[in-house]
Amino acid sequence: MDEGKPLFVQIAEQVEASILDGSIDEESQAPSTNELAVFHRINPATAAKGVNMLVDKGVLYKRRGIGMFVAPGARGLLLKERRSDFAERYVQPLLAEARRIGLGPEDVADLVRTGAGAEPAKP
Amino acid sequence: MNSVIQVRNLTKRYKDALALDGVSFDIEQDAIYGLLGRNGAGKTTAMSILTAQNLPTSGEVRVFGENPYENARVLSRMCFVRESQKYPDDATPRHAFAAARLFFPRWDQGLADELIDDFQLPLKRTIKKLSRGQLSAVGVIIGLASRAEVTFFDEPYLGLDAVARQIFYDRLLADYAEVPRTILLSSHLIDEVSNLIERVLLIDDGRIIMDESADDARALATNVVGDAAAVERVVNGREVIHREGLGRVASVTFLGRLDGAERAAVVADGLELAPVSLQQLIVRLTQHRSAGRPGADGFGSNNSGPDSSGTKSPSTDTSDADTQEGSLR
Numbered sequence: 001m002d003e004g005k006p007l008f009v010q011i012a013e014q015v016e017a018s019i020l021d022g023s024i025d026e027e028s029q030a031p032s033t034n035e036l037a038v039f040h041r042i043n044p045a046t047a048a049k050g051v052n053m054l055v056d057k058g059v060l061y062k063r064r065g066i067g068m069f070v071a072p073g074a075r076g077l078l079l080k081e082r083r084s085d086f087a088e089r090y091v092q093p094l095l096a097e098a099r100r101i102g103l104g105p106e107d108v109a110d111l112v113r114t115g116a117g118a119e120p121a122k123p
Numbered sequence: 124m125n126s127v128i129q130v131r132n133l134t135k136r137y138k139d140a141l142a143l144d145g146v147s148f149d150i151e152q153d154a155i156y157g158l159l160g161r162n163g164a165g166k167t168t169a170m171s172i173l174t175a176q177n178l179p180t181s182g183e184v185r186v187f188g189e190n191p192y193e194n195a196r197v198l199s200r201m202c203f204v205r206e207s208q209k210y211p212d213d214a215t216p217r218h219a220f221a222a223a224r225l226f227f228p229r230w231d232q233g234l235a236d237e238l239i240d241d242f243q244l245p246l247k248r249t250i251k252k253l254s255r256g257q258l259s260a261v262g263v264i265i266g267l268a269s270r271a272e273v274t275f276f277d278e279p280y281l282g283l284d285a286v287a288r289q290i291f292y293d294r295l296l297a298d299y300a301e302v303p304r305t306i307l308l309s310s311h312l313i314d315e316v317s318n319l320i321e322r323v324l325l326i327d328d329g330r331i332i333m334d335e336s337a338d339d340a341r342a343l344a345t346n347v348v349g350d351a352a353a354v355e356r357v358v359n360g361r362e363v364i365h366r367e368g369l370g371r372v373a374s375v376t377f378l379g380r381l382d383g384a385e386r387a388a389v390v391a392d393g394l395e396l397a398p399v400s401l402q403q404l405i406v407r408l409t410q411h412r413s414a415g416r417p418g419a420d421g422f423g424s425n426n427s428g429p430d431s432s433g434t435k436s437p438s439t440d441t442s443d444a445d446t447q448e449g450s451l452r
Binding site for chain 2: 041042044045046
């Protein structure tokens with residue numbers, strides 16, 4: 001873990017990734033702050049900040065006395081967010097690099113359509 | 124937040140040197156602090172005074188609301204793991220743990236036994252004959268198993284190899300999660316502890332120059348790399364803490380962050396932005412006294428790759444300095 005993002009954001013994103021890929025189901029228990037802290041070797045206060053961020057977003061909710069659970073609809077919420085971030089996170093850097101090496105948007109589109117040449121066929 | 128320690132205008136003067144120069148700070152309950160700074164900055168002096176093992180020249184110290192001096196009520200709730208703790212000549216680790224068990228009311232023998240096993244510490248050998256790493260392990264075990272409400276670790280890792288240090292960090296974090304308490308950890312291995320600590324206290328030349336949450340500290344500075352003229356336009360008017368160059372490429376670190384629009388403009392200019400790790404930030408803020416290594420201008424010292432390799436070279440610097448200079452003051 002060593003990107004430009006704050007540590008607690010990275011923790012939140014890891015939990016989100018587990019929800020997105022289905023390794024934590026909706027309505028099932030999410031890892032606790034202490035579990036996250038020990039696993040990622042970070043201060044529990046930092047882990048708590050990440051968890052709270054997910055609570056504020058409506059991805060997790062607290063069941064009193066038991067712990068954090070994945071909210072119903074969390075996966076859909078995250079998918080929607082990821083899709084709306086897709087252009088900024090992936091397409092814009094792609095086009096910027098293409099521009100630097102003299103490829104226009106049409107060239108890039110061609111590469112995408114032809115599977116960029118190297119992409120293995122779908123199983 | 125509840126503070127367990129309050130320090131006001133604390134000054135400590137040794138014959139010819141001012142070790143602490145009127146420092147004031149509070150230590151919040153149940154947080155892990157990184158007490159950081161160069162050798163001789165005043166870390167050990169501060170910890171010795173807080174644990175009543177040394178007297179201040181002037182100023183006031185309150186621990187749990189009381190003066191700690193010869194105050195058994197306060198002292199039994201604190202544990203100070205010194206970098207070079209002295210033991211009687213014929214003492215073994217078994218003796219040291221037995222004494223600690225009597226002294227610390229919250230001592231956890233089960234945890235001590237697990238740690239002895241983790242560190243594979245020979246219990247019956249005299250402490251005099253232990254290796255430097257084993258001696259450090261004795262201190263680490265006492266510090267963790269004491270479960271004292273306030274525990275000070277003064278560079279507890281000397282002689283511990285990477286595996287043993289990781290055991291210490293993992294055990295510290297796991298036990299802290301289970302039994303929250305206040306921990307002050309002084310360390311030069313900033314990269315290793317930066318994710319463990321909640322707050323940073325940075326001492327330089329006897330003064331506190333940073334008292335921040337670790338998250339905020341990590342966001343304090345920004346590094347921008349690229350064409351020198353373009354870089355200079357970005358940092359114009361900002362507080363630059365480090366500057367190096369290689370040909371027409373400049374790498375400049377400044378205090379502050381760029382907002383979304385500024386970032387976009389910088390990236391569109393072909394410049395690269397990188398976060399500044401806690402270790403880099405602290406090296407930049409405290410390197411003014413390092414002879415022969417000017418913090419500004421000149422040629423890019425030994426690190427030509429401005430981003431990834433740039434993070435590594437200061438770290439080797441500090442840890443080398445560390446192993447060479449044993450004691451403080």
